[in-house]
Each structure stands twice: as structure tokens, then as C-alpha cells.
Amino acid sequence: MSRVSIRQIRKSFAGLTVLDCVDMEIAPGEFVVILGSSGCGKSTLLNVIAGLDDCDSGQILIDNVDVSGLEPSQRGLAMVFQSYALFPAMTVRRNLSFGMEIAGTPKTAIAEKVAWAARLLQIEALLDRKPSQLSGGQRQRVAIGRALVRSSSICLFDEPLSNLDAKLRAETRVELKLLHETLQSTMIYVTHDQIEAMTMADRVAVMHKGGVEQFAEPQTVYEKPASLFVAGFIGSPSMNFLRGHLEGTRRFKAHEVCLDASPYGFATEPTAAEAILGIRCEDVDVVEHGTPDSIPATLAFTELLGADALGWFDCLGQRFSVKLTVDAARAMQKDVGFRFNMSKASFFSAATERRL
Ligand SMILES: Nc1ncnc2c1ncn2[C@@H]1O[C@H](COP(=O)(O)OP(=O)(O)OP(=O)(O)O)[C@@H](O)[C@H]1O
Numbered sequence: 123m124s125r126v127s128i129r130q131i132r133k134s135f136a137g138l139t140v141l142d143c144v145d146m147e148i149a150p151g152e153f154v155v156i157l158g159s160s161g162c163g164k165s166t167l168l169n170v171i172a173g174l175d176d177c178d179s180g181q182i183l184i185d186n187v188d189v190s191g192l193e194p195s196q197r198g199l200a201m202v203f204q205s206y207a208l209f210p211a212m213t214v215r216r217n218l219s220f221g222m223e224i225a226g227t228p229k230t231a232i233a234e235k236v237a238w239a240a241r242l243l244q245i246e247a248l249l250d251r252k253p254s255q256l257s258g259g260q261r262q263r264v265a266i267g268r269a270l271v272r273s274s275s276i277c278l279f280d281e282p283l284s285n286l287d288a289k290l291r292a293e294t295r296v297e298l299k300l301l302h303e304t305l306q307s308t309m310i311y312v313t314h315d316q317i318e319a320m321t322m323a324d325r326v327a328v329m330h331k332g333g334v335e336q337f338a339e340p341q342t343v344y345e346k347p348a349s350l351f352v353a354g355f356i357g358s359p360s361m362n363f364l365r366g367h368l369e370g371t372r373r374f375k376a377h378e379v380c381l382d383a384s385p386y387g388f389a390t391e392p393t394a395a396e397a398i399l400g401i402r403c404e405d406v407d408v409v410e411h412g413t414p415d416s417i418p419a420t421l422a423f424t425e426l427l428g429a430d431a432l433g434w435f436d437c438l439g440q441r442f443s444v445k446l447t448v449d450a451a452r453a454m455q456k457d458v459g460f461r462f463n464m465s466k467a468s469f470f471s472a473a474t475e476r477r478l
Pocket residue numbers: 135136140158159160161162163164165166167314
């Protein structure tokens with residue numbers, strides 16, 4: 123288990139800033155997921171940590187030792203990439219043992235390590251096969267095994283599941299999480315898949331345009347997004363937004379409708395009057411049209427999702443998604459009313475787009 127400190131990392135490629143002052147403290151044994159859309163700088167950050175890319179300024183510390191000037195092989199990290207990068211001519215056993223042979227590890231120790239990793243990843247029956255005789259998921263497990271036998275206290279993963287089909291992804295996700303609990307090593311995992319982030323991470327770092335927008339536990343990122351970007355990025359469907367004006371901490375006015383903002387805990391007295399209310403689909407109640415204190419809404423269409431359903435409504439000039447039971451969706455009237463659960467709402471400054 124090792125602590126990883128990422129301090130003020132900046133990196134640009136040909137004048138384009140890719141990492142803009144990234145700071146992160148990763149505790150020993152923590153499973154951190156770096157989440158963000160394509161091109162936001164996730165892989166570059168991982169490569170800088172691994173030493174595969176230089177940064178322009180900043181430091182990477184492992185257990186309080188500055189490793190910024192060290193070669194990748196001197197940093198004591200294991201890395202699993204999206205492409206499995208197995209040696210095609212070698213058996214699985216040899217793929218696992220090769221790194222240790224090069225390092226001069228004694229034969230008995232190598233055999234023990236290979237047996238241990240193969241048992242853990244349930245690839246014992248595959249040890250004498252070549253990579254071409256394996257499925258994608260099996261190859262991925264061998265690639266993970268190759269990282270494991272290095273006994274590194276830090277494992278880096280760059281989208282390791284993205285080549286797998288949906289079922290195998292779900293299974294491997296669970297396996298990786300269990301593996302982390304067994305090994306207790308520090309894991310830094312890059313993905314653009316928010317389900318992976320939400321299910322595996324102790325903490326998620328949401329990246330946007332080369333910076334970390336929020337670094338917090340998955341539930342906090344979901345319930346209390348730090349910015350409009352995070353609110354829109356996390357969760358499917360995306361959070362509903364409504365632009366309006368705050369009057370102190372008590373009233374939010376949008377299109378002549380006045381909502382009680384007092385259940386929301388403002389961090390400080392908001393100075394910006396113009397604000398954006400964010401509310402998730404499960405925090406909107408649909409009531410009968412004309413119910414006192416409800417906001418008129420009109421059903422556009424419903425989607426049945428198997429276990430539950432989504433209703434899409436027009437309300438105050440916006441399209442809103444609302445989580446419904448299948449029965450409620452089937453019986454939904456065209457004209458209804460909305461009540462927002464304001465204690466679960468989020469408010470963002472329209473000017474800074476940060477949480478108020
Ligand atoms: N060697 C390079 N030379 C020039 N530009 C690069 C290089 N590597 C990455 N970039 C650019 O830096 C930005 C960030 O790339 P990076 O691979 O870190 O993104 P990412 O968030 O991992 O994306 P993805 O999910 O698509 O892999 C992109 O705009 C990319 O085009």
C-alpha cells in the first residue's frame with residue numbers, strides 16, 4: 123500500500139494545455155477512479171504518474187518521495203492498458219513469468235507467483251494456451267495477472283475493460299473490486315464509464331478540460347455535484363436544470379413560479395442572484411394537475427425500462443425527466459403537476475457554474 127501525491131501537474135502538447143494544475147492526494151490502499159469524457163486528459167495524467175510521459179511542471183510523490191525524475195521501471199508501479207499487449211508467441215504461463223525472468227527472480231518464486239495469480243484470476247486451466255486461444259475477457263485477466271505478479275503496491279489501469287462486451291465488463295468489474303479488497307494495493311483507474319466509477323471507486327476524480335472538477339466519494343459526486351459540469355455528466359438521465367433567480371436563501375423564482383429554497387443548505391449566503399436549480403429525475407414527484415403548490419407540467423412521452431420507467435415532461439419551458447414506476451407510467455395523464463424535493467436539489471451560480 124502506497125500513498126500517491128499528485129502536485130500541481132501541468133502538461134501541454136504543442137501549446138495545447140492538457141493538464142492544468144492537477145492536484146490529488148491518494149491514500150494508501152485507496153481505489154481512485156479518474157473519470158471524464160474523451161480527450162479530457164485522463165490517460166495523460168496516468169502516463170505522467172507512471173513516468174511514461176514527462177510533465178511540464180509539478181511533482182509526483184510516492185510515499186512522500188519525489189519520483190518525478192525516475193524512469194517508469196524505477197517507480198515500482200504495475201500498469202494494465204486497454205490493449206492487452208500480451209506476447210502472442212508465448213503461453214499464458216510465460217506471459218505471466220517473463221517480467222520476473224528478466225528481473226532474475228528465482229525459478230521457485232516465479233512458479234509460486236504464477237500459481238498464485240492464476241488461482242486468484244481463475245485462469246489456471248489456461249496457463250498452457252497462447253493468447254490467440256483465449257477470449258477477450260480471458261486475455262484481459264492475463265494482462266491483469268501480469269501486473270499482479272509484479273507485487274506492486276500501486277496498480278494503474280487505463281480503461282482495462284473497454285474491449286469487453288457488456289456482460290463480461292460487469293463480471294470483471296466485480297472481480298477487480300474483490301481483487302482490490304484482497305490485495306489492498308493502491309489502485310488508480312482511468313475510465314469514461316460512469317458505472318465503473320460509481321461501483322468500484324472509493325473516490326472519483328471527475329476531470330474536465332485538463333482539471334479536476336471534483337474529487338469525492340461516488341455518492342457525494344452524485345448527490346452534491348460541485349459544478350454544473352459534474353451535475354450534467356454524472357447520472358443517467360442527466361440532472362434536470364432550471365435557470366432562475368435566487369432571492370436570498372429562501373426563494374428561487376423561475377418563470378413567475380416561486381420555489382421554497384430553504385430546505386437546501388447553502389454553503390454561504392449566495393451573492394449571485396442568477397442561479398441554476400438542478401434536480402434529479404427521482405426527486406420530482408408527479409401529482410394531479412391543479413394540486414396546490416404544484417407546478418403545471420405536460421407529459422411528452424414515457425420510456426419503459428423493465429424494472430421502472432422514465433417520464434419526459436415539459437415544464438416551465440424545459441424538458442424534464444422523472445423516474446416513475448411502470449404502472450404509473452402506463453396510467454400517466456397528459457396534464458399533471460410537479461413537486462420538487464428541494465432538500466435533494468442543487469443550486470449553481472449561473473456566472474461561475476460552481477455549486478452554491
Ligand atoms: N502525444 C501527444 N501529442 C499531442 N497531443 C496529444 C498527445 N497525447 C494526447 N494528446 C492530446 O491531449 C488531450 C488529452 O488526451 P488523453 O489521451 O489524456 O485524453 P483521455 O481523457 O484519456 O481521452 P480518451 O478517453 O479518449 O482516451 C487530447 O486532446 C489529445 O489529443
